[in-house]
Amino acid sequence: MSSVTQETSTARRPVYGLIAEFDNTGDLMRAAEKVRDAGYIWWDCCTPFPVHGLDKAMGVKRTILPVLVFGAGATGTAAAFALQTFTNSFSFSTWALVKVTGYPYLISGKPMMSLPAFIPVIFEVTVLFSALSCVGLMFLFNGLPRLYHPLLQNNRFRRATNDRFFVVIEARDPKFLRGTTEAFLRTLGASAVEAVED
Amino acid sequence: MSHAPQVDFSSKNTQLGPASLVLRNAAVGIGVVCLGAGVYLGKSGAFNTDARSFWKMYLVAFLFGLTICLGGLFFLIIQFLTRAGWSVAVRRPAEALASNLKWIWLLFIPVLWMFFNGTAATLFPWADLATLEANDPGIAHVVGKKVAFLNANFFLVRAVVYFAAWAMLAWFFTNNSSRQDQDGAMHRTLSMQKWSGPAAIIFALTTTFAAVDWIMSLSPAWFSTMFGVYFFTGCVTGGYASLALITVRLTRLGLLKGIVSGEHLQDLGKLLFAFGMVFWAYIGFSQYMLIWYANLPEETGWFLTRQVGGWLPVTLMLLFGHFIIPFVGMISRWPKRYGISLAAASVWMLCFHWIDLYWLVMPEIPNDIGTFATYGDLVAKYGTQPNGLENPLNYILTAGVACLVTAGSIAYLQGRSLVPTRDPRLHESLSFENV
Numbered sequence: 001m002s003s004v005t006q007e008t009s010t011a012r013r014p015v016y017g018l019i020a021e022f023d024n025t026g027d028l029m030r031a032a033e034k035v036r037d038a039g040y041i042w043w044d045c046c047t048p049f050p051v052h053g054l055d056k057a058m059g060v061k062r063t064i065l066p067v068l069v070f071g072a073g074a075t076g077t078a079a080a081f082a083l084q085t086f087t088n089s090f091s092f093s094t095w096a097l098v099k100v101t102g103y104p105y106l107i108s109g110k111p112m113m114s115l116p117a118f119i120p121v122i123f124e125v126t127v128l129f130s131a132l133s134c135v136g137l138m139f140l141f142n143g144l145p146r147l148y149h150p151l152l153q154n155n156r157f158r159r160a161t162n163d164r165f166f167v168v169i170e171a172r173d174p175k176f177l178r179g180t181t182e183a184f185l186r187t188l189g190a191s192a193v194e195a196v197e198d
Numbered sequence: 199m200s201h202a203p204q205v206d207f208s209s210k211n212t213q214l215g216p217a218s219l220v221l222r223n224a225a226v227g228i229g230v231v232c233l234g235a236g237v238y239l240g241k242s243g244a245f246n247t248d249a250r251s252f253w254k255m256y257l258v259a260f261l262f263g264l265t266i267c268l269g270g271l272f273f274l275i276i277q278f279l280t281r282a283g284w285s286v287a288v289r290r291p292a293e294a295l296a297s298n299l300k301w302i303w304l305l306f307i308p309v310l311w312m313f314f315n316g317t318a319a320t321l322f323p324w325a326d327l328a329t330l331e332a333n334d335p336g337i338a339h340v341v342g343k344k345v346a347f348l349n350a351n352f353f354l355v356r357a358v359v360y361f362a363a364w365a366m367l368a369w370f371f372t373n374n375s376s377r378q379d380q381d382g383a384m385h386r387t388l389s390m391q392k393w394s395g396p397a398a399i400i401f402a403l404t405t406t407f408a409a410v411d412w413i414m415s416l417s418p419a420w421f422s423t424m425f426g427v428y429f430f431t432g433c434v435t436g437g438y439a440s441l442a443l444i445t446v447r448l449t450r451l452g453l454l455k456g457i458v459s460g461e462h463l464q465d466l467g468k469l470l471f472a473f474g475m476v477f478w479a480y481i482g483f484s485q486y487m488l489i490w491y492a493n494l495p496e497e498t499g500w501f502l503t504r505q506v507g508g509w510l511p512v513t514l515m516l517l518f519g520h521f522i523i524p525f526v527g528m529i530s531r532w533p534k535r536y537g538i539s540l541a542a543a544s545v546w547m548l549c550f551h552w553i554d555l556y557w558l559v560m561p562e563i564p565n566d567i568g569t570f571a572t573y574g575d576l577v578a579k580y581g582t583q584p585n586g587l588e589n590p591l592n593y594i595l596t597a598g599v600a601c602l603v604t605a606g607s608i609a610y611l612q613g614r615s616l617v618p619t620r621d622p623r624l625h626e627s628l629s630f631e632n633v
């Protein structure tokens with residue numbers, strides 16, 4: 001087991017990408033605009049806190065998540081309505097070739113189909129569907145959960161959670177050329193540029 | 199980084215132009231003429247208006263103006279309570295709305311005067327228990343138990359307390375904010391933050407009891423514990439809609455360039471969406487469902503009245519116009535960010551806020567509402583009741599109050615910069631962005 005560890009640490013590993021370190025958000029914003037304009041696709045910015053306006057500087061498109069969540073919410077509305085309509089109905093006679101019957105209860109003389117009584121359930125299920133789909137799709141779009149990331153091996157990168165700002169350009173980017181990209185990052189005013197192994 | 203760019207705080211960008219003076223004077227003129235004509239026509243029974251309908255129409259018009267101003271005051275209180283930074287750039291218009299609370303009690307004097315010339319029972323049936331006893335002993339019995347609260351003297355004292363509290367709060371927030379433009383004193387912000395908590399409590403209590411006094415007691419046997427909150431949702435609907443409308447109007451005049459951005463409009467839109475549409479529907483439905491479910495005769499009459507005859511279309515109009523249509527229309531991001539769509543939504547919500555007040559105040563619960571064997575019998579008797587929306591007196595009186603509130607707001611904005619230039623959080627507001 002120890003020999004395996006040794007072997008991997010001495011072997012030349014492929015490069016994941018290049019990181020450029022910045023001291024402040026202003027430098028980072030200017031750098032992000034230039035990386036964006038240079039046409040890179042597989043790159044990201046890592047900051048200790050949300051930086052307003054960074055999305056614009058990076059040219060990040062707006063997410064379609066809200067549209068999908070609206071769809072999920074509408075599905076929840078319809079599902080809750082259908083559920084209550086079905087369970088309060090006497091029979092949905094031949095559905096799926098079997099006789100299916102709901103559980104009609106007469107409550108304080110109200111009609112079986114009492115929309116006011118359905119609304120709290122419709123509301124709750126709409127919220128449930130929206131919230132779960134929102135969190136679930138957010139994880140999906142972000143590729144989470146992700147248990148390993150090459151950047152977490154880098155010592156310099158640790159300060160991304162504290163007081164440094166990073167631009168990361170990945171090696172899989174079609175425009176990525178180790179020498180050219182490194183020189184390009186240095187022109188952006190980075191305080192350090194470093195390669196990260198995969 | 200969002201470096202706040204060089205912002206133009208010169209009077210060209212942050213002061214109303216001379217044309218506003220003309221507009222203000224015209225608004226005062228039209229307002230006074232409308233109110234005068236409305237009162238004259240109403241008193242002389244024009245458009246087949248009886249005394250009770252007239253006073254109710256007047257009350258709707260007054261409440262329309264009052265709720266808008268209370269909404270402005272609530273906005274101020276909540277911004278200081280949460281120490282919000284984003285809202286500083288749009289705070290002055292809210293101050294302008296709230297500043298009307300210093301004089302709006304004048305418009306309520308005619309209603310209070312009814313208690314002195316003995317005609318109060320025209321509007322508030324509980325004011326004359328003897329007549330109520332003769333007309334409807336059942337109701338009179340219930341109302342008789344409420345005499346400790348519903349009596350003329352206590353009613354008048356409460357009204358004075360509400361107006362004094364609102365005027366005082368409005369004065370406190372507008373005065374401190376205006377003076378900070380001159381002296382830039384930090385202690386003003388700290389003091390407004392410190393007192394915003396008690397102010398919120400005072401606001402909540404006074405609006406709740408005012409709603410009970412001035413609207414709920416119109417049908418004195420009926421009660422709903424949710425009613426104060428429902429009235430409050432109306433206040434924020436009117437207040438936020440007006441605030442958004444004024445802000446958009448100012449930017450359309452070419453003012454506040456580089457100060458108010460789409461980000462601020464989006465947040466005003468969010469507040470209008472959250473409070474005016476969603477919260478209103480939430481509270482309205484909560485009130486309805488509890489009464490519908492419990493099905494107690496003393497409670498259901500209020501809603502039954504509103505779902506037969508001419509009131510059914512008004513109720514449905516509220517459901518769709520105050521909630522469903524604007525909810526779907528305003529749910530996404532972009533309608534909140536553009537002046538034209540936000541202004542359209544604001545005007546829409548102001549119209550439906552008025553209809554909401556009309557729906558609260560105008561319907562009369564028939565004495566025999568609890569005596570019908572079936573719903574069909576009720577519809578047979580009251581299915582043709584008119585809702586009176588076609589009476590032009592409604593619109594004359596409301597236009598009068600609305601013009602006076604507009605004039606008061608313009609007058610406030612004329613006296614100072616359109617943005618609190620020396621507020622310590624102004625830079626935060628200028629560089630604010632929705633994530």
